[in-house]
Structures are given as structure tokens and as C-alpha cells.
Amino acid sequence: MKQIYSSAKEVYAWLGLDADGSDEVIQAFCQVAECMWDSGLFGKHQATK
Known part of the structure; x- marks a missing residue:
């Protein structure tokens, strides 16, 4: 969890x-x-789902 939140912008x-x-x-956010995940908007260094 530390790695997830420490690299988050918000x-x-x-x-x-x-x-x-x-x-x-919440469902809409998901x-x-x-x-965004499917379109690659999370960048090249994305973790696994």
C-alpha cells in the first residue's frame, strides 16, 4: 500500500x-x-490489475 499511495498524485x-x-x-469512478486502464492512459509503467 505504501508504494501505491507514495506514487499517487492525488x-x-x-x-x-x-x-x-x-x-x-463509486461504480462510475470504477x-x-x-x-483509462484499457486505453493505456495510466502510462507505460503501470502495475498489474
Whole structure:
């Protein structure tokens, strides 16, 4: 975990309870990240999924 977070430019974390629509937002973030991963937008030095 140290390696993951130490090389991150930004980290966002939600530590609270679920709110109206929060599950949908998290799901959308995951879909965007998957698209970025598949298109190579994470760069040449990407780790494994």
C-alpha cells in the first residue's frame, strides 16, 4: 500500500456512511478507471490489475 499511495498524485477516500447515490458514483469512478486502464492512459509503467 505504501508504494501505491507514495506514487499517487492525488488520493481521495470516503470514510463515511453510504449516502443517496454514492454507490452509483463509486461504480462510475470504477468504470472510468477501467476505461483509462484499457486505453493505456495510466502510462507505460503501470502495475498489474
